[in-house]
Amino acid sequence: MNHMERVRRVRSMLRQVSPGDDIESLPMPTPEQAAATAPLEAPDAPPGVAGIRLGYDEAIEGVRKLKEQRDAEVSPEELLSVEAIVLAHDRPAVFVRAETYDQVGGVWSALDTSEVRSRINPLLGAIGRIELPNMYTVPYGGTGFLVGPSLLMTNRHVARLFAEGLGSQRLLYRPGDALVDFECEYGSLPENATPFTIEQVLMIHPYWDMALLRVSGLPASYRPLTLSVRAPEEMVGRDMVVVGYPARDPRNDLALQDRIFGRVYDVKRLQPGKLRQRTRIRSFENEVDAMVHDSSTLGGNSGSAVIEVGSGRVVGLHFAGEYLKANYAVPSHELARDRRVLDAGVNFDGKLAVTDLWQGAWDRADGAQAPQRTSGAPQADAAGAGLQSAAPAPVPQPAEGVIQIPVTLRIAFDLGTGEAQGTAPPASPVALAPAHGAPAGRRISMRALQEMVRNPDIDDAALHPYFVFDASVSRPFAPAVIPNPALVDVATPADTVEGAMMMAWGNGLSRLRRQEIFKARMARGDRRPVLVSEGDSWFQFPMLLADVVDKLRDDFNIWSVDAAGDTLQNMVHDNAEYMAALRRNAGKVRAFLFSGGGNDIVGEDARGEAVIGKILKRFEAGRPAAWYLETPAVEQKFRFVEDCLRRVFDNVAREFPHLPIVCHGYDYAIPGGAPGDTRRPGWVAVDKWLARPMREQLGIREHALQEQIVHALIDRLNELQRRLCGNGERTSAYPNAWHVDVRRVVDGRWADELHPTDAGFDAVAGRFASMLRQALGEGGHVRPGSGALERERTPNLDDDAEAALAELPDLAEAGADWRVANSLAALRDKVNRLAPCRSRAADGTIGDASHRTRKSDHNPWVEEGGLGVVTALDITDDPGNGCSAEKLARALQAARDPRVKYVIWNRRIMHSRAIDGAAPWEWRSYGGANPHKAHLHLSVKPDKASYDSGADWQIMV
Structure with missing residues (x-):
């Protein structure tokens, strides 16, 4: 966002945090309080260089200008100081550890009383971090909290990182793809963690951004939270806390985040704020009437519990946020009116009349004739190749004009519709992805896209249409890519807090693909x-x-x-x-x-x-x-x-x-x-x-x-x-x-x-x-008998048998180690880049046994420290795929490259020196047994300055 838009948002946020809902009544922190929340200069300023100063005086001046409606005069330093001091002071984020939370202080000193702690502390242990052990491109998925016996609630967009489908009847999930860790706190050791397996996905709500998961092995000491049935309208202005696992968010000011969060992320925190008026917001394909709060959330808070301080009840499920604007939650009041949620065993503090407002969404998800979901889950194949599914079931189509709120930790996406979770004979996971793009009118799921990315047999170019850039996240040397919403069932990018970590996801997925290709090649003995x-x-x-x-x-x-x-x-x-x-x-x-x-x-x-x-x-x-x-x-x-x-x-x-x-x-x-x-x-x-x-x-x-x-x-x-x-x-x-x-x-x-x-x-x-x-x-030479030798060997018999080779000495001892001249390898590289789809059927460098019986540049006859160097290269003629040997021959003739010894093509030979009455670089007839109509032969001179020159080849094909 530009400076003036940021000024406007800061003004709006200051009004929210003021007691009288106006900026004039805003209480400023003392200099001592400010010193605890703002550095004297930007943390990235190099030694001896003044960075942007973030100080108390700048914050006071910035607030004064905002109070006087002098928005255009607020400098970047003053604006950042207001954010770093005033907002950080009024909307902190403290650690949860050892069954309590750190001192909050300031305007939130009431949270430090024994009365409030006795109400909030017992709730903290039921809130966990959702781990994704089999998806190492995403460190963790978000937050979840217990809402019934072994029943975990989180966001729909979090659950669908590891499951597919909507509703309750057509869900696809493999037990073990997700875990929950309730003790990931500041200072805790990973080796001491006791994560619990998510054994079943019970529900992915088709309207609200909510999902219910079944957790196995939970001791009785893990007590579920209680959800309030009170309407959000009754609680406007009340104190609340979000408890979850915020992660660093590159979409917004990183220095400010580091100040508020102390450069520590991914651990359990308590983040206080106020409940605000409801608002309509787009969530997936629906316009939902969301609860609003104003605590300092980041990516990773997806699925956090929104707890009203006075009652200790969960009043909402956090699912999205916009920086300096608002955060959004699914009201527990609305979930209490859905019979399917009640039947699942969610723990509410009262009863409300159920509604059929979301019946259409449920019908589209589960279908009128939906089969009952059975226990159990699809199995992995013997090699653990990936997800297995039952025979294809009818796939619900995404609503036209889908816009989804991107609110996950590392990437904003929503996995596509899935198939029945059951015990039918498995099908190949490749079936999850289309062979040649998405079917007309249908987007593929994110899981299907990941399977395509992991498949080394799918060409890079075939994947390109499935990705687009997100300019709002891109940074220098760090372009951010996201799945293409037109082809993949994902969230449309928005300026939301939780949908900010596209860059890390893009890096991870790109790395995953490269490493899968590497491992596949090595397994084949490449x-x-x-x-x-x-x-x-x-x-x-x-x-x-x-x-x-x-x-x-x-x-x-x-x-x-x-x-x-x-x-x-x-x-x-x-x-x-x-x-x-x-x-x-x-x-x-x-x-x-x-x-x-x-x-x-x-x-x-x-x-x-x-x-x-x-x-x-x-x-x-x-x-x-x-x-x-x-x-x-x-x-x-x-x-x-x-x-x-x-x-x-x-x-x-x-x-x-x-x-x-x-x-x-x-x-x-x-x-x-x-x-x-x-x-x-x-x-x-x-x-x-x-x-x-x-x-x-x-x-x-x-x-x-x-x-x-x-x-x-x-x-x-x-x-x-x-x-x-x-x-x-x-x-x-x-x-x-x-x-x-x-x-x-x-x-x-x-x-x-x-x-x-x-x-x-x-x-x-x-x-x-x-x-x-x-x-x-x-170290780069080729040894006899290696697979590389077979790739390099020329298939062209009698290739240069009639060339003028009187200057060649006798062949060095057969079987010596050898390599290709660097200049020829560079030429071949360039031809490959100019014509990446060309045939290589007649390509080659080293000669076969018949070549070794005569003098030929295809033999490693140039000796270099006990290593033989091949000084000839054959290039296949394939004009239909961009590689014309005729064009290449003409380009070599026009360039008159001093490295060239001679060229043979289409029954002609051209030397770089005068020979047999022909001037340098003139064609003459070639009468060898091989007419060279399927390939061009090039030999380079035998001196090292020529055959190993790294100069660029001026060619065209």
Whole structure:
């Protein structure tokens, strides 16, 4: 939201927290109270650099301007201070631990009395965190609380993370896919947890965002809560508390969240507030009359109990919230009027007349002839491949124009309709997903989409239509993707608190797919070299752009622990996954790829603000670009980057002393919004991260100067890496660290200010592939008898039998280890990228036994340290799929690349030197037994500068 919208929301919230419902009666906290809730400066400010000041004086001034209706004069510092001090003071979030809650104080001191504690404390143990042990892309699903003997209530959108269907008759769930932990508190140890299994999904309400689950093995000491039957209208203005498990929410101000929540998330908290007037809100396909409250909730609070302090009764089931606006709950009063909820055994404190208001929703969910649900559940197959279902049952269609409230921990989605839960013979889980997209007029379930993502036999391109970007969540080097609501039965994105963690979900699902592909290849005995990668969105742009790792996957098996939005702080210090990934693949891994630093230099800080606007000097006329970098903040940033790189290099070298580490320093990003800029990224404003902060925060408006400053930053990052990386030079500090210089490689092919297009990533991957071949050296060679040899062997008999090969020496000893010339591997990589669907039927490098009986460049005749090098390559002619050998031959002739020795194509041969009366680069007739009409043959010169050159090939196909 923009500044003025935020001002408007803060004004509205201040009225709500004021005793007289007006801003004039707002009681300000004392300076001592404010000191407990607000830092003196933003927590992300580097040493010696003033950040945005969040202080008492700024908050007082901000409130004064709001009282005087001077909204346009409220500065960002004043607004943030009001939020960080006043709202944090009036709407705190305290820990629940050891069967009680921490001191609340302030305006909520009544909660600290023994009378209120005696009423609230006995309720806390019945509220648990719903765990998802088999869905490691989502750490946990939300909150649930006991409402009857072994009966757990949570949100519909939480339950359908692990179950499918609506109603009570057509539910699909596998016992063990969800657990509940009632003791996940601050300071508790995971190894001491005693989670209980959710054995059955009893109900997923077709109208309200509510579900009922059966929990097994609960001791009698776990007492259910009691739900109130009082109407919400009778309780407006009363004190309430939400008890649940809030999680960090990247959609909203992270620094403010960290201040309110003390940087501790995912544990049980008590969050006080007031009950407000009901309001109508869209929830899934329905307009519901929701209860409203104003406590400080975050993602993970989905399914929390809303408890009225005076009675100790549950008055609502929290399901959604909008930052600085309101939070929404399912009124327990309404649930008490649904006979099906009553029959399930929910514990209410009275009786109300039942209603048929929701009968239509129940009929659509269960159907008039719905079979009775039996006990038991579908079984997994012997390999645990996934969900098994009964024979297909009629599937209810989603209502037209469905809009769902996204309120879950990591992703806002609603799983689609399911099939009967029962004991019929199982069917394949693949049947849950359509083979070629969703049927006309029907959206697939989220579980079906996850099965598609996990299936390595489904091409990436076939998945792309099922995903779209959510611009409200995307951050620099962290594009957020969500399921496409047009094709997948998911919630439509909204500015809600609980639907904010799309980025983490997108990262997790992308990683899951990559690792499934890796494991499937290895299980088949694939012999492509194994790499491990750790990096930011240049290595993992979730789903909708083909990033560097995607492009390298044709030639390497890559175990990826990359994550869009990752910073060096996280990758190296907070959550260093790369060493565990390397150890997992010890004995197989041939190189480690690392991408980091971009987000730290030109990305976004913890507050969600552009770094570049906070580390450079302000505009002064006539100053060169380098002058703007002469700040303590810039120096601190690059010292931090260097320290992180050294730590990575040292850690890897300590355990894997000969393993190449390949890193890069990015390309010259282009600030957005200049005249003629045609970029229209769907996930972010075109100038959000570079041009806008330089223009609005620093006064640097000239686009050419903006570009020069970015160039200077990228140059400095690259030069830092070049200084550290030895690129194989044994006398350097880090001989096994290799720097890939990709500057000027993207060449204008930018999707946004920080990410290349598919074609741009393609060019970057080409540089990586070339450097990897150099870095692997002997480690990248092919041994006789390996599967790789069979992939490389040319199928073309008598391929170059009549070529002028008098200069070839006798063949080295047969059976020697060998490799393909790096320049030829680079050419093949580029052809594959230009024509990804081309046939490879006539491709090949090393010759067969018949080649070894004669002189041929297909033999590994060039000796290099005991290793044979093959200097010939065959490329299949397949113009129907984008690879024309004729076009390739013409391009090679026009480029006159100095590496080329000769080319054979379509009964013609062309040398790069004069031969047999023909001038260099002229075609002459070729009379060999193989006419070369199905493939083009290319040989390169036998000197290392030619055959291992990493220069780009100027070709077209």
